[in-house]
Amino acid sequence: MAAYVALVLGYVLSQFYRSFLAVLATTLQTELNLTPGDLAYVSGAWFAAFALMQFPIGYALDSFGPRRTAAILHVIGGGGGAALFSVSQNAWQLILAMALIGVGCAPMLMATFYLFARNFSAAKFATLGSTFIAIGTLGNIVGTEPLAFAAEAYGWRNVCLGLCAASVIVGMAILFVVRDPKREAGEAAGGGGYLALLRIPQLWPILPCILLGYAVAAGVRGLWAGPFLADVYGLDTLEVGRVTLWMAVALSLGSLAYGPLDRLFNSRKKVVLAGNLLVAGVAGWLALATPA
Numbered sequence: 001m002a003a004y005v006a007l008v009l010g011y012v013l014s015q016f017y018r019s020f021l022a023v024l025a026t027t028l029q030t031e032l033n034l035t036p037g038d039l040a041y042v043s044g045a046w047f048a049a050f051a052l053m054q055f056p057i058g059y060a061l062d063s064f065g066p067r068r069t070a071a072i073l074h075v076i077g078g079g080g081g082a083a084l085f086s087v088s089q090n091a092w093q094l095i096l097a098m099a100l101i102g103v104g105c106a107p108m109l110m111a112t113f114y115l116f117a118r119n120f121s122a123a124k125f126a127t128l129g130s131t132f133i134a135i136g137t138l139g140n141i142v143g144t145e146p147l148a149f150a151a152e153a154y155g156w157r158n159v160c161l162g163l164c165a166a167s168v169i170v171g172m173a174i175l176f177v178v179r180d181p182k183r184e185a186g187e188a189a190g191g192g193g194y195l196a197l198l199r200i201p202q203l204w205p206i207l208p209c210i211l212l213g214y215a216v217a218a219g220v221r222g223l224w225a226g227p228f229l230a231d232v233y234g235l236d237t238l239e240v241g242r243v244t245l246w247m248a249v250a251l252s253l254g255s256l257a258y259g260p261l262d263r264l265f266n267s268r269k270k271v272v273l274a275g276n277l278l279v280a281g282v283a284g285w286l287a288l289a290t291p292a
Contacts, residue, residue, distance in 0.1 A: 006173040007112045008135050010074055013167060014105035015139030016147075017078070017098075018046055018222050019248070023147050023241050024156055025226035028094070036227060038091040043223040045095045049102030057107045065180030066111035071171045077104025078167035086160035104167060109133075111178075118181035130259030137255055140221065140248030148241030209272070216279050221247055232290050 021028075021043050028034050034042075053073075060069040081100030088094045109132075116128045150159050197203065220228075225244050229235040235243065254275070261271045 003115070003174075003178040004112070004132075006170060006177050007070065007108060007115075008132060009170045010070065010078075010105075010108040010174060011112065011132065011136035012139035012142070013074075013078060013163070013170060014108045015137050016143045016163075017082075017101045017105055017139075018050075018218065019140050019244075020143040020147055021223050022221060022226040022244055023143060023237060024151060025223060026230045026237060026240070027151065027156055029227075032088070032090060032094075034091055034094075038094075039223060039227070042091060042094045042098050045098040046102040046105075047218065047222075049099040050106045053103050053106035054110065057110055061107070061111060061114050066107070066114050067175060067178040067180050070107040070111040070178070071175035073107050073171075074104045074174065075168050075171035077101060077106075078171065079104070079164050082160050082164035082167055086157045086164065104171075109136075115178075115181065126262050127259040130255055130257075134252050134256030137248065137252040140251050141245060144245035144248050145238065145241035148238045152237065213272070213276055213279075216283055217251065220283075221251070 021039065025039055028042075029036075029039065057069060057073075077100045081097045081102075081104060084100060085094060085097035088097055112132055113129060116125055116132075120128060147159070221244065225247065226240050229240045229243055258271060258275075262268055265271055
């Protein structure tokens with residue numbers, strides 16, 4: 001149990017890091033003279049590093065196990081990136097900091113799913129996965145109004161130093177409490193390789209669905225909610241935090257619901273389609289209902 005608590009805390013931080021720029025965006029623009037393009041690169045650095053790291057992480061999980069993979073990357077990437085973010089003076093330093101943080105956050109979800117797959121039956125995987133993600137998305141909630149209050153009270157640089165300490169502590173906890181599952185008989189280190197995965201025909205339709213389905217939520221919650229609400233509606237940092245709080249709550253509750261809905265309707269396709277149609281409708285409403 002302690003292993004999953006440590007991993008879920010790492011995932012909470014992962015969710016926080018991917019979205020906290022939405023609240024700090026206007027502050028960073030003012031203090032560091034960043035342009036909207038700079039902010040896009042800063043935010044994109046996290047996602048690019050996070051995505052690219054999945055390739056070596058898959059190999060590392062099969063070869064070295066989830067304990068060392070998650071712990072080492074989280075301490076070095078998450079802790080080091082947050083420390084660099086706290087002292088950054090320009091866009092390039094922020095970009096490097098966010099890339100490091102992306103590296104540190106990259107193994108959290110996959111390391112946990114690796115343990116779920118090894119330690120529990122396949123019938124429980126959807127519920128375990130959705131519950132883990134739902135709890136992890138509490139990081140989105142912390143990265144809204146609570147972050148806005150903390151940044152106002154202590155300054156964003158001090159907040160990032162605190163995040164550095166939290167990342168190091170969580171990484172060390174993972175190193176001490178997570179246990180790698182025993183390798184199955186006849187199993188080779190490194191797994192079957194990516195070519196074997198790409199030969200699975202069912203995987204190909206899923207990839208564009210993941211890419212397009214997550215892009216809107218990640219983009220809006222991760223960065224553009226802050227500038228959009230500030231520029232279009234004139235909200236300040238605390239008000240942006242309050243609005244994004246409710247989006248974070250919806251993300252958490254939605255993640256918790258999808259596992260049971262999968263079994264209730266006996267269809268993954270219908271559940272996912274309904275969710276994406278809802279997102280498309282709301283995104284269209286936001287685009288058309290903006291004030292003149």
